[in-house]
Amino acid sequence: MTNLLLSCFLSIFLPLTNAPDNQGVETSDTDSVSVSIAPFHGNARAALSLTYDDGCIDQYELIAPRMDSLGLRGTFFLIGKGLGEGALSWDKIVSLDRRGHEIGNHGWTHTDLRKIPSDSVRSELRLTSDLIASHIGHRPKSIAPPFNSYDKRVLDIAGEFSIAVRTFQKGLGQGKHFGQRYTDLPAMKSWIDGIVRDGKWGVTMVHGIRDGWDKWEHEEDYWNFLKYAASLEGLWAATFAEVAAYRKEAAECSLKVERCPEGALVMTPQCNLDPKLYTMPLTLVIRKGEICETIDIDPFGAPVIYFLK
Numbered sequence: 001m002t003n004l005l006l007s008c009f010l011s012i013f014l015p016l017t018n019a020p021d022n023q024g025v026e027t028s029d030t031d032s033v034s035v036s037i038a039p040f041h042g043n044a045r046a047a048l049s050l051t052y053d054d055g056c057i058d059q060y061e062l063i064a065p066r067m068d069s070l071g072l073r074g075t076f077f078l079i080g081k082g083l084g085e086g087a088l089s090w091d092k093i094v095s096l097d098r099r100g101h102e103i104g105n106h107g108w109t110h111t112d113l114r115k116i117p118s119d120s121v122r123s124e125l126r127l128t129s130d131l132i133a134s135h136i137g138h139r140p141k142s143i144a145p146p147f148n149s150y151d152k153r154v155l156d157i158a159g160e161f162s163i164a165v166r167t168f169q170k171g172l173g174q175g176k177h178f179g180q181r182y183t184d185l186p187a188m189k190s191w192i193d194g195i196v197r198d199g200k201w202g203v204t205m206v207h208g209i210r211d212g213w214d215k216w217e218h219e220e221d222y223w224n225f226l227k228y229a230a231s232l233e234g235l236w237a238a239t240f241a242e243v244a245a246y247r248k249e250a251a252e253c254s255l256k257v258e259r260c261p262e263g264a265l266v267m268t269p270q271c272n273l274d275p276k277l278y279t280m281p282l283t284l285v286i287r288k289g290e291i292c293e294t295i296d297i298d299p300f301g302a303p304v305i306y307f308l309k
């Protein structure tokens with residue numbers, strides 16, 4: 001090991017720096033070897049985050065068990081005031097967290113954050129974050145602004161309490177008032193197929209299933225959509241915070257690659273983000289000729305030695 005490292009100091013040094021707008025994809029080639037950071041974890045082609053707003057009890061009783069059985073995990077954006085006092089008890093919220101689902105922050109009173117002073121925005125987000133943390137043991141990492149209403153001021157303040165804010169989403173539901181937005185199974189399949197085809201991050205938003213303002217007329221459509229999404233090749237289904245963290249790490253962390261004479265690569269990650277908040281491993285894609293392999297590394301970890309085949 002010592003000899004290998006010594007010889008690597010004498011080898012060519014290949015800095016590999018990621019531009020902030022490239023979603024983490026940057027390649028450095030030498031002697032037909034390339035190393036890049038995958039745009040999504042596991043070198044998936046696209047990502048999907050299934051999010052749920054307002055803490056409707058259907059989400060616990062109907063949605064979460066189906067997600068568990070399919071190996072999917074969702075992000076549940078909960079309203080702080082009165083949380084745990086209704087049907088969605090703290091036992092149930094803690095259970096969701098322990099099963100790997102994400103508990104997110106949806107404000108204290110479901111107020112339009114754009115329409116209240118900055119101090120009130122802070123209060124809405126802090127109170128909810130504190131309350132959730134006191135029960136599940138850690139702060140929510142994600143925020144969904146009520147009514148999906150935000151501006152730069154709201155986003156700046158939200159950044160004090162989260163690593164990610166939901167600023168885009170595909171609303172799913174079949175309430176009659178949805179009109180043209182009626183979401184049946186073919187429409188949802190077509191949407192997620194497009195996400196995979198285009199290599200994007202799709203985020204869905206659902207409220208109730210049998211109850212609530214956008215309840216479903218044909219709930220089987222949603223169950224079949226979940227099954228379909230879970231079966232799609234190349235789609236990374238993960239919580240909102242996980243995908244957001246991965247993308248931020250891929251965009252902002254860098255990797256130095258040294259090529260050693262013994263046929264090894266020494267890859268040294270460098271990342272200035274907070275390791276307590278950004279905990280997703282980064283997937284590296286290593287190509288040499290016809291060979292393409294992926295490995296996961298800790299962006300805050302020690303240098304990784306990889307032996308080329």
Ligand SMILES: [Zn+2]
Pocket residue numbers: 053054106110146147
């Ligand atoms: Zn809401």
